[in-house]
Amino acid sequence: MSSVPVHNFPVLKNSRILKAARGEKPDKLPIWIMRQAGRYLPEFLEFRKQHTFFEICQTPSLACEVTLMPLRRYDLDASIIFSDILVIPQALGMTVEMKPSVGPVLPDPLTLENINDLKREGAVSRLKYVGEAITLTRHKLEGKVPLIGFSGAPWTLMGYMIEGGGSKTLSKAKKWLYAYPEVSHQLLGLLTDVIIDYLIMQIEAGAQLIQVFDSSAEYLNKSLYAKFCLIYLKKISQSIRNRLNELNLDNVPLILFAKGAYFSLEEQGELGYDVVGIDWTMEPKFVRSTFKNKNITVQGNLDPCALYAPKEELTKMVTSMIEQFGTERYIVNLGHGIYPDAPVDAVQTFIDAVHSVNL
Numbered sequence: 001m002s003s004v005p006v007h008n009f010p011v012l013k014n015s016r017i018l019k020a021a022r023g024e025k026p027d028k029l030p031i032w033i034m035r036q037a038g039r040y041l042p043e044f045l046e047f048r049k050q051h052t053f054f055e056i057c058q059t060p061s062l063a064c065e066v067t068l069m070p071l072r073r074y075d076l077d078a079s080i081i082f083s084d085i086l087v088i089p090q091a092l093g094m095t096v097e098m099k100p101s102v103g104p105v106l107p108d109p110l111t112l113e114n115i116n117d118l119k120r121e122g123a124v125s126r127l128k129y130v131g132e133a134i135t136l137t138r139h140k141l142e143g144k145v146p147l148i149g150f151s152g153a154p155w156t157l158m159g160y161m162i163e164g165g166g167s168k169t170l171s172k173a174k175k176w177l178y179a180y181p182e183v184s185h186q187l188l189g190l191l192t193d194v195i196i197d198y199l200i201m202q203i204e205a206g207a208q209l210i211q212v213f214d215s216s217a218e219y220l221n222k223s224l225y226a227k228f229c230l231i232y233l234k235k236i237s238q239s240i241r242n243r244l245n246e247l248n249l250d251n252v253p254l255i256l257f258a259k260g261a262y263f264s265l266e267e268q269g270e271l272g273y274d275v276v277g278i279d280w281t282m283e284p285k286f287v288r289s290t291f292k293n294k295n296i297t298v299q300g301n302l303d304p305c306a307l308y309a310p311k312e313e314l315t316k317m318v319t320s321m322i323e324q325f326g327t328e329r330y331i332v333n334l335g336h337g338i339y340p341d342a343p344v345d346a347v348q349t350f351i352d353a354v355h356s357v358n359l
């Protein structure tokens with residue numbers, strides 16, 4: 001293993017999210033927004049006219065520029081590196097296209113016949129551009145806010161790889177879990193190992209928090225989630241802690257967002273993640289009582305559609321959400337990614353409502 005690089009990054013000026021993740025008291029509640037560097041921003045849409053999606057992801061200066069866009073507009077408390085969860089299947093040798101108004105398409109999905117063609121060897125070095133974008137962005141942020149790195153979770157990546165894109169049911173990928181459990185475990189194990197190396201690379205490059213997106217958790221149930229997801233999610237957090245320790249690197253807060261996995265909420269608090277992301281369907285009080293005495297910070301969970309409400313209504317909903325969650329160990333966010341037609345002014349209203357709460 002190569003030695004850890006020394007970066008001399010600018011001093012961090014806003015550590016609200018790091019404090020909340022560690023269970024310390026910040027001066028204000030931290031807020032960031034899932035998919036904050038996305039298609040609801042007019043400047044992003046303008047940028048996209050000149051560059052393809054993966055060109056932006058793969059060119060550190062472009063990825064850095066887009067990462068900074070929401071920070072120039074809003075008083076957010078974190079940035080998240082511009083990339084996509086599907087860069088992993090790409091690095092494993094699969095073709096991934098981003099089709100306008102369709103989303104991601106993998107024209108040659110994974111089958112029992114081609115699974116051994118996945119190129120595990122060198123996969124993480126083919127993702128070096130993400131590390132370079134992270135390092136550049138840490139410098140360009142000038143310490144304004146922390147930078148979050150991320151990955152898709154094994155099951156969510158498996159879903160896209162087998163379905164060949166988004167799916168309403170994930171029935172092809174779920175078929176594997178029931179019909180070919182051994183091959184499924186082999187695939188999930190491979191993805192887990194790549195994810196661990198990839199996230200360590202991001203942390204070495206300068207990521208200050210990590211979020212694991214299990215966006216397709218909602219298609220499973222308690223027993224499938226226990227058998228095919230929880231063990232791998234736990235391995236990811238444990239291996240990251242162990243590797244950081246070996247490398248003499250500071251611990252980095254880990255966030256798990258398992259969308260729709262209400263059936264395993266309690267278990268999510270036992271996987272070694274500091275923060276559990278809560279989707280918009282969950283009751284704050286239920287979440288808090290489930291995690292009672294567990295030292296878990298919660299993140300969420302405003303319905304992304306609440307941003308369409310009139311300003312006063314939105315402010316009331318945000319205030320009420322904060323009252324219900326309480327202000328301790330809390331990071332404010334939406335309960336899933338922001339939609340492309342979200343009004344840009346509503347995002348400002350959301351942030352103002354959060355920052356106006358006295359702690």
Ligand SMILES: Cc1c2[nH]c(c1CCC(=O)O)Cc1[nH]c(c(CCC(=O)O)c1C)Cc1[nH]c(c(CCC(=O)O)c1C)Cc1[nH]c(c(C)c1CCC(=O)O)C2
Pocket residue numbers: 033034035036037038039048053080081082083084085086098099100102103104150166213215336337
């Ligand atoms: C499931 C998933 C994907 N990608 C991601 C997830 C997990 C989060 C979630 O559950 O929403 C994660 C992601 N994708 C993107 C980011 C960037 C950072 C950020 O601002 O949050 C992040 C964190 C950029 C993106 N990823 C994508 C875009 C839009 C593509 C374009 O510009 O044409 C952006 C800005 C494309 C993408 N990528 C993916 C889908 C389903 C789509 C199409 C739908 C959409 O556009 O939101 C896969």
